[in-house]
Amino acid sequence: MPELPEVETVCRGLNKLTLNQEIRGGEVLLQRTLAYPLSASEFWRGVKGKQIDRWQRRGKYLLANLSSPEGEFAGVLGVHLRMSGQLLWVERKSTLPKHTRVRLFFEENQELRFVDTRTFGKFWYVPPDLPPEKIITGLLKLGAEPFSSEFSPEYLAQKLHKSRRNIKTLLLDQAIAAGIGNIYADEALFLSGIHPQTLGCNLTHLQIERLHQAIIKVLQTGIDKGGTTFSSFLNLMGVNGNYLGVAWVYGRTGEPCRNCGTAIAKVKLAGRSSHFCPECQLVTGDW
Numbered sequence: 001m002p003e004l005p006e007v008e009t010v011c012r013g014l015n016k017l018t019l020n021q022e023i024r025g026g027e028v029l030l031q032r033t034l035a036y037p038l039s040a041s042e043f044w045r046g047v048k049g050k051q052i053d054r055w056q057r058r059g060k061y062l063l064a065n066l067s068s069p070e071g072e073f074a075g076v077l078g079v080h081l082r083m084s085g086q087l088l089w090v091e092r093k094s095t096l097p098k099h100t101r102v103r104l105f106f107e108e109n110q111e112l113r114f115v116d117t118r119t120f121g122k123f124w125y126v127p128p129d130l131p132p133e134k135i136i137t138g139l140l141k142l143g144a145e146p147f148s149s150e151f152s153p154e155y156l157a158q159k160l161h162k163s164r165r166n167i168k169t170l171l172l173d174q175a176i177a178a179g180i181g182n183i184y185a186d187e188a189l190f191l192s193g194i195h196p197q198t199l200g201c202n203l204t205h206l207q208i209e210r211l212h213q214a215i216i217k218v219l220q221t222g223i224d225k226g227g228t229t230f231s232s233f234l235n236l237m238g239v240n241g242n243y244l245g246v247a248w249v250y251g252r253t254g255e256p257c258r259n260c261g262t263a264i265a266k267v268k269l270a271g272r273s274s275h276f277c278p279e280c281q282l283v284t285g286d287w
Helices: 004-017 040-047 137-141 153-160 167-171 182-192 205-224
Strands: 025-028 034-036 051-058 061-067 073-080 085-091 100-105 110-116 122-126 265-269 272-276
Touching (some): 004 051, 004 085, 025 040, 073 085, 153 205, 167 182, 182 205
Parallel strands (some): 034 122
Antiparallel strands (some): 051 061, 073 122, 085 110, 100 110
8 A cells, every 4th residue: 555655756746747727527437436425427516627726645645625717715636545546647648547447637638547456546525615524534533744743752652652552553553643554664663673563562762762763764765765666556657666675674575684684574463564674673571
């Protein structure tokens, strides 16, 4: 699933390419891609003829503020890529991929195309008289943004110290830190020297401070590298992300640690693979 750096990469691309352009129409090729409204005709009544003023990212959600031709706020277009969704900015005449689910038509024969192999991705249109959280209810469950002032070492300590869950599972909890997923959780734990099976309640204040710094560092590096292409992620122009080329542990099982040379190990935690260095990452307390 695309994580914060991948979604942020797409968001920045959307803000470069789609702003102040009228949505002139489109197609819904897979009905269940629409989360709200469920009717394609209602969806098009909401977005057709509107311009995109600005895209923003919240966790792994993409949210676009729309405006009417008169310049009035006209609602919000929401997108979640889920497991395999891709947003691609292409010429309308280009070959249509098999797994295209939604098409938004713009000026000069351009389109924003949503391609989603596993069909979990979602689109929302939120009318201007409703807050986005009323319709896109997943927004209500999100914790602090890692790059925000709210996401401090003190905030992280408060969230982790009361829990007997392992730290890897805690980092994947979107109610704690919005946007972190499997890749960057593994990377942050390596940089902070914390074993993924360490319980949250056993972390020291120093470890939490290091973890806080590591989270911000790996997410920023991920953004700088254009995200990670592990299976299907592409940016808006169809280009792969390059983070895997500099990854510390993720996807490197059996390869030598870049720090000490020990073979990178992998363990399953709550059904997710966790990559770590047995020498550089030690367990704190019992688990």
